[in-house]
Amino acid sequence: MDLSWQQLTELYWSGAKCEVNLLLIANLLGGLLLGSLLGYERWYNGRAAGMRTYGLVCMASAAAISIIGYSGFWYGGHSPDTVHGDMTRVAQGVLTGIGFLGAGMIMKEGLSISGLTSAASVWMSSVIGILVGVGFYGAAIAMTLLCMAFVVVVNRIEHILPRRVSLFITIRLDPTHNWSVEKLAARLERFGLLLHDESVSIQADQVGTRWTFMISARNRRTFISVVDLSRDIMAADHIQELDIQPARN
Structure with missing residues (x-):
């Protein structure tokens, strides 16, 4: 054409x-x-x-x-x-x-x-x-x-509105230290934190044991800052590494 x-x-x-x-x-x-x-x-x-x-x-x-x-x-x-x-x-x-x-x-x-x-x-x-x-x-x-x-x-x-502040935490422990979910929950309870048992993931190697889990504050108003929480966690001599992230969704 x-x-x-x-x-x-x-x-x-x-x-x-x-x-x-x-x-x-x-x-x-x-x-x-x-x-x-x-x-x-x-x-x-x-x-x-x-x-x-x-x-x-x-x-x-x-x-x-x-x-x-x-x-x-x-x-x-x-x-x-x-x-x-x-x-x-x-x-x-x-x-x-x-x-x-x-x-x-x-x-x-x-x-x-x-x-x-x-x-x-x-x-x-x-x-x-x-x-x-x-x-x-x-x-x-x-x-x-x-x-x-x-x-x-x-x-x-x-x-x-009232809500729970949730954090995603990864901790590397000394290989000679024996941790349990019950001990971890009891330790976090002193800070007013709730451990979600279903979120616990454990990886172990020759360097140490890596625990990954999610926690929530029982009361947002009494929740301490992330800086204070990390300082209190790292006070334990058996903790080699710490990583805290907000559990957003």
């Missing part, structure tokens, strides 16, 4: 095509703005994924969905009857792909899991982009503001 330059220009740069491109550009800018706004909250709280990641995810989602709505204009609109986009499949593919991106943001070390909120919010940014792409601008703005408010407000509420 031979087309002249004038015919190609009319296909790809016609007045209707320019209007569609302007609307798509507006959707891209809207997705970029809303995604960056959502990412600011994560960036403000020191998370690895910030405004750039969220902005790009939201804009890409908006672009992928927006072009499906104008399948009649694909390839210059020369053969609109042969091109039909399935928006549900595209949305499914976008959400699945962003799910893999979110999975890479989740970090697990022992019993400590971090990145779940960031993974959920970056997936949320793709949904916001989809809303922008299909033209639900009010819902996209409301969803962005609700997500930001929810994360900020609930984070403050969690610090007010």
